[in-house]
Amino acid sequence: MLIREATAADWPAIWPFFHAIVAAGETYTYPQDMDEATAREMWLLTSPGRTVVAVDDSGTVLGTAKMNPNHMGGASHIASASFMVDPQCGGRGVGRALGEHVLAWARAEGYRAMQFNAVVETNTGAVALWKSLGFQIMTTLPEGFRHPTKGYVGLHIMYQQL
Secondary structure (H helix, E strand, C coil), X not given: CEEEECXXXXXXXXXXHHHHHHHHCCCCCCCCCCCHHHHHHHHCCCCCCEEEEEECCCXXXXXXXXXXXXXXXXXXXXXXXXXXXXHHHCCCCHHHHHHHHHHHHHHHXXXXXXXXXXXXXXXXXXXXXXXXXXXXXXXXXXXXXXXXXXXXEEEEEEEEEC
């Protein structure tokens, strides 16, 4: 698997799984009816942010991540990131590879920590992955996320010092 900068030409491969994940409403705080133009603008970042794709040997996009300062100004030394893995590619280490890549990027860019602002507690695979990569749950906002089938569930804020 190769992780490289995402380009506009990658968007047609990202959009189908991005759309399916967001429309399911189970793991992201994005509007379930987010349109493609809004999604593309929000996901394909420019500097100081960065967007990457993980591709296999044939160039098929397996997943993507965007990374950026978590806040501006006096808090711009804390990074954040978001990840999407094509559900058809789950269990192949794509999320872990993207997570490791993003952490290495943040360290190389001089960030002092990485914070995830909204990890849905019922997204147990993601929570376990982030914990295995050194993140800790700083707090959980009770009932901070309205899950489409489980009702109101907690929303974790996760953190790792770099």
